[in-house]
Amino acid sequence: MGDRKEFATKVDLKEFKDEIIHEFHIVTEGVTDHIKLLAEGHSGLAQRLDRVGNRIDHMEKENERQHIETRALIKSHSLNLKGVFQILKHRLKKCRNGKNRFRQGSKFNIPLLKYYFYASLSSPYPSENTASLFVLK
Numbered sequence: 001m002g003d004r005k006e007f008a009t010k011v012d013l014k015e016f017k018d019e020i021i022h023e024f025h026i027v028t029e030g031v032t033d034h035i036k037l038l039a040e041g042h043s044g045l046a047q048r049l050d051r052v053g054n055r056i057d058h059m060e061k062e063n064e065r066q067h068i069e070t071r072a073l074i075k076s077h078s079l080n081l082k083g084v085f086q087i088l089k090h091r092l093k094k095c096r097n098g099k100n101r102f103r104q105g106s107k108f109n110i111p112l113l114k115y116y117f118y119a120s121l122s123s124p125y126p127s128e129n130t131a132s133l134f135v136l137k
Contacts, residue, residue, distance in 0.1 A: 008016070
């Protein structure tokens, strides 16, 4: 039991300490390199995100511009269609009124019309009564 080689001496402890410090430096250099790589990757990703953000901002502005332009076109066409609709509505009303007037005024006295027609053929001067028969009321 008196063998002293089993215990470490001060020189052995100093060498061991120096070896651990050397290993620690090697490990920290590796960790530092990895951290630098991560920082470079992060910087590259941040730059790409900035470019993507700028493109998205540009696309949003373009989309807004197109949206406003489309709304203006729709509004102008809507106003135009309203005008066309009003014109067609007015024309339909006139047609209906004319049809109703024709129905109300179409009760002609056919024998009397024949008489005035043949009378107008024989006379060079048609009378006022003849002309009034052909006007719708």
